[in-house]
Amino acid sequence: xxxxxxxxxxxxxxxxxxxxxxxxxxxxxxxxxxxxxxxxxxxxxxxxxxxxxxxxxxxxxxxxxxxxxxxxxxxxxxxxxxxxxxxxxxxxxxxxxxxxxxxxxxxxxxxxxxxxxxxxxxxxxxxxxxxxxxxxxxxxxxxxxxxxxxxxxxxxxxxxxxxxxxxxxxxxxxxxxxxxxxxxxxxxxxxxxxxxxxxxxxxxxxxxxxxxxxxxxxxxxxxxxxxxxxxxxxxxxxxxxxxxxxxxxxxxxxxxxxxxxxxxxxxxxxxxxxxxxxxxxxxxxxxxxxxxxxxxxxxxxxxxxxxxxxxxxxxxxxxxxxxxxxxxxxxxxxxxxxxxxxxxxxxxxxxxxxxxxxxxxxxxxxxxxxxxxxxxxxxxxxxxxxxxxxxxxxxxxxxxxxxxxxxxxxxxxxxxxxxxxxxxxxxxxxxxxxxxxxxxxxxxxxxxxxxxxxxxxxxxxxxxxxxxxxxxxxxxxxxxxxxxx
Amino acid sequence: xxxxxxxxxxxxxxxxxxxxxxxxxxxxxxxxxxxxxxxxxxxxxxxxxxxxxxxxxxxxxxxxxxxxxxxxxxxxxxxxxxxxxxxxxxxxxxxxxxxxxxxxxxxxxxxxxxxxxxxxxxxxxxxxxxxxxxxxxxxxxxxxxxxxxxxxxxxxxxxxxxxxxxxxxxxxxxxxxxxxxxxxxxxxxxxxxxxxxxxxxxxxxxxxxxxxxxxxxxxxxxxxxxxxxxxxxxxxxxxxxxxxxxxxxxxxxxxxxxxxxxxxxxxxxxxxxxxxxxxxxxxxxxxxxxxxxxxxxxxxxxxxxxxxxxxxxxxxxxxxxxxxxxxxxxxxxxxxxxxxxxxxxxxxxxxxxxxxxxxxxxxxxxxxxxxxxxxxxxxxxxxxxxxxxxxxxxxxxxxxxxxxxxxxxxxxxxxxxxxxxxxxxxxxxxxxxxxxxxxxxxxxxxxxxxxxxxxxxxxxxxxxxxxxxxxxxxxxxxxxxxxxxxxxxxxxxxxxxxxxxxxxxxxxxxx
Numbered sequence: 001x002x003x004x005x006x007x008x009x010x011x012x013x014x015x016x017x018x019x020x021x022x023x024x025x026x027x028x029x030x031x032x033x034x035x036x037x038x039x040x041x042x043x044x045x046x047x048x049x050x051x052x053x054x055x056x057x058x059x060x061x062x063x064x065x066x067x068x069x070x071x072x073x074x075x076x077x078x079x080x081x082x083x084x085x086x087x088x089x090x091x092x093x094x095x096x097x098x099x100x101x102x103x104x105x106x107x108x109x110x111x112x113x114x115x116x117x118x119x120x121x122x123x124x125x126x127x128x129x130x131x132x133x134x135x136x137x138x139x140x141x142x143x144x145x146x147x148x149x150x151x152x153x154x155x156x157x158x159x160x161x162x163x164x165x166x167x168x169x170x171x172x173x174x175x176x177x178x179x180x181x182x183x184x185x186x187x188x189x190x191x192x193x194x195x196x197x198x199x200x201x202x203x204x205x206x207x208x209x210x211x212x213x214x215x216x217x218x219x220x221x222x223x224x225x226x227x228x229x230x231x232x233x234x235x236x237x238x239x240x241x242x243x244x245x246x247x248x249x250x251x252x253x254x255x256x257x258x259x260x261x262x263x264x265x266x267x268x269x270x271x272x273x274x275x276x277x278x279x280x281x282x283x284x285x286x287x288x289x290x291x292x293x294x295x296x297x298x299x300x301x302x303x304x305x306x307x308x309x310x311x312x313x314x315x316x317x318x319x320x321x322x323x324x325x326x327x328x329x330x331x332x333x334x335x336x337x338x339x340x341x342x343x344x345x346x347x348x349x350x351x352x353x354x355x356x357x358x359x360x361x362x363x364x365x366x367x368x369x370x371x372x373x374x375x376x377x378x379x380x381x382x383x384x385x386x387x388x389x390x391x392x393x394x395x396x397x398x399x400x401x402x403x404x405x406x407x408x409x410x411x412x413x414x415x416x417x418x419x420x421x422x423x424x425x426x427x428x429x430x431x432x433x434x435x436x437x438x439x440x441x442x443x444x445x446x447x448x449x450x451x452x453x454x455x456x457x458x459x460x461x462x463x464x465x466x467x468x469x470x471x472x473x474x475x476x477x478x479x480x481x482x483x484x485x
Numbered sequence: 486x487x488x489x490x491x492x493x494x495x496x497x498x499x500x501x502x503x504x505x506x507x508x509x510x511x512x513x514x515x516x517x518x519x520x521x522x523x524x525x526x527x528x529x530x531x532x533x534x535x536x537x538x539x540x541x542x543x544x545x546x547x548x549x550x551x552x553x554x555x556x557x558x559x560x561x562x563x564x565x566x567x568x569x570x571x572x573x574x575x576x577x578x579x580x581x582x583x584x585x586x587x588x589x590x591x592x593x594x595x596x597x598x599x600x601x602x603x604x605x606x607x608x609x610x611x612x613x614x615x616x617x618x619x620x621x622x623x624x625x626x627x628x629x630x631x632x633x634x635x636x637x638x639x640x641x642x643x644x645x646x647x648x649x650x651x652x653x654x655x656x657x658x659x660x661x662x663x664x665x666x667x668x669x670x671x672x673x674x675x676x677x678x679x680x681x682x683x684x685x686x687x688x689x690x691x692x693x694x695x696x697x698x699x700x701x702x703x704x705x706x707x708x709x710x711x712x713x714x715x716x717x718x719x720x721x722x723x724x725x726x727x728x729x730x731x732x733x734x735x736x737x738x739x740x741x742x743x744x745x746x747x748x749x750x751x752x753x754x755x756x757x758x759x760x761x762x763x764x765x766x767x768x769x770x771x772x773x774x775x776x777x778x779x780x781x782x783x784x785x786x787x788x789x790x791x792x793x794x795x796x797x798x799x800x801x802x803x804x805x806x807x808x809x810x811x812x813x814x815x816x817x818x819x820x821x822x823x824x825x826x827x828x829x830x831x832x833x834x835x836x837x838x839x840x841x842x843x844x845x846x847x848x849x850x851x852x853x854x855x856x857x858x859x860x861x862x863x864x865x866x867x868x869x870x871x872x873x874x875x876x877x878x879x880x881x882x883x884x885x886x887x888x889x890x891x892x893x894x895x896x897x898x899x900x901x902x903x904x905x906x907x908x909x910x911x912x913x914x915x916x917x918x919x920x921x922x923x924x925x926x927x928x929x930x931x932x933x934x935x936x937x938x939x940x941x942x943x944x945x946x947x948x949x950x951x952x953x954x955x956x957x958x959x960x961x962x963x964x965x966x967x968x969x970x971x972x973x974x975x976x977x978x979x980x981x982x983x984x985x986x987x988x989x990x991x992x993x994x995x996x
Contacts, residue, residue: 382626387652388619397615397659404663412663413693416656423652427629427645435633435641466551 006068027109062482077482082256089248118144122253161237176217182210221254225283235303244343284311289421319406329476331395341457352443365438391465503599511591518595529573563954579721636717643717654700661693691749702734705764715783720827728820764791769898796877804880810873843915869944
């Protein structure tokens, strides 16, 4: 594998880094006035990168032909699937961000560049086939994210969110590194394939500790219980476009990475991690559901909802089968779109002067004031709760189908029973919007771009989304097949 | 019908109308909804007349493969046909009942109702098990909104209770369905109905389905959502809840639990009997002390549904047919009773029984209808309920005479609470001046009640019209259940043939 082929394989990453650096120069000279232009250029770059990921996904490329830099990096179908979701989320974030930040002060030119670099880092994460590539991608994403969380410097909550995210994120990175070093020590390699083979010959206690620590570090990134404590605070404090980003792109990246590590590197010792994942899954579903009940802030509520949803996705991983992984990927795509719809809808909740409204109690009577927006949020809520015929049901359906097929019927029954608790707080939001008398707080006009984004998302969430189940399922199957071949 | 997709059309008409309603104003929405429900009613009549009694078990079948193993598979047998008939009949009546009663957010209200109609018909026609589940579960959203937005004072609590109870019941069923599909390798309902699942697994599956259907039915002790939901729902909501949504539980038992898990059904039959007799006696006693009219009728629904479950788990033709007859009769009669309550509620805006009295003096026509439906609810011979209750109890008598004995007390208690209600509302002195000043029913209300009264009488006098389509299907089911049938304690002997011969002889000699 010569260097030129390798460089050719990572073309989209090179392009993103090149454009990112170039835009950094533009921002240095152009200042904040150039911010909107930079945003636009970044969206174009992300779109180009997404287009470049398509062939690899369609063809389900895998193995040696897409492995770059002596097996450290794989541009396979699986990575491409995750990248499409990541780039989509990043692009939506950039579309909605300017208006929000201009209202809050100035839209700073470094925002789109940071998002671009975070997306690049996530792309590297999902393509990593070596523990060190993984770590580099993860840190690249995390460092950009810490700054993004604290983007509104004068806002106390935003600064607090940034600091919390940084301290806890560093701790998690430390745990992850410790796990990596143990794994390296006991298997003799940092490459996923080599670890896979080495663990196939049996596992020592040291390697087990390595697996546990690596998974603990990743659990922090996907905010699975018991490493979820940072999520509500960060989601609440960060500016809403940044929360939109956090709830979608890094989730997709970290979950895809977890699948690759669990099924790929640790695939031969699935007994060792399946119980851990099962516990994390059920605990996330229950804690996510119970924690959300008392929340008065819609962003905090959605944070708990994301913990809850991660639990459902981990159920798919807990099966340790290819079908479970494929179900996770389907769920992931639906979850990303649903989150985008809900957060963009939250962005549209403003009073008459255009200030953001985040308290659920202030949404009272929204269906009378802005029926379209209320209907969109209600659809997102029912979809997150997994009530048919909305598309969210399909995600839960494929995951539970995989769990039942793998023979874990009690696990499925427990998970689905806990989902009823979750339905309670989604209903609460719908109740406030539809049943209560108008509070008179909501006002202002809906931005056209936001409306368009929400409308597109709602079409996806509506029963029309089921038309996509066939192609989506095939793509997810191809992606998983390129991972486990 | 030469492959014309009439079932899909029946699903599409209300759905399209529901979307149209959202873009209409209040007046437009009312007319669109009425037109759509009437069109579906006409389609229902066409369906009924084209249904070949004694023909193939499944008729009007459609099957289009959709996505990822799903099929758009529709088709009906006689049992489904009767319940569809009931749904499409009650829907225009519900729209009519809401004509003036609903003032706020009319387009959304009508859209929700039309959506419910689509989903109800979908439940009764789905032949793909997951399609059934989607239809079954999706009904929660519009019903939740109807109770929560247009309900009474305590509507929020009622809507939550309704949603979460039914959701918890049905998600467990979903897991069971997934297991069955994996085991049998098909999502086709008729195939699954003939599939023999291992007996040990059947028991778990049966319990999971039971969790869902028992809540929907509703059976004691998971019936507590029903009185709350009924009291808080608008009149038309109550009619559709009692008339059709409750029947989904019974339909589920007939379509899924009994044919798919015959051994488990036999094993758990005593459980069903036990819960049912508790329901009959207990909820009847509770109904006796209610001061709220709608609550009283809601409790009486629970008691009637217990007769249905008893009949279903009698494992014989009488019991099964009786249960179906009770379901139809209860759909007509309790729907009509809720309408009767709605008529006076619209005038006085209270459901307190004590606020009325002596209505037979100022509302004679109303009192006549109310009397008729009260008698029908009691199970007077000549009305629809009598047919169903008699058959159900005759069926259970063959399986267990003790259960039959206790279940029959439900009829006596039913007479007690219904007549007591009627006495307090219609007879006696006119204690309240405002109640005494209420005008009698107008033409619209007359139009709503008269067809229900006519059908109740028709079904009571000549039930064969309505029962003809179900005989063959019940016979199928009975044959399927024969392998697991528990031995009854009653010594039923089949008459004396020689007496018949004598009679023929006597007749012959007379000629």
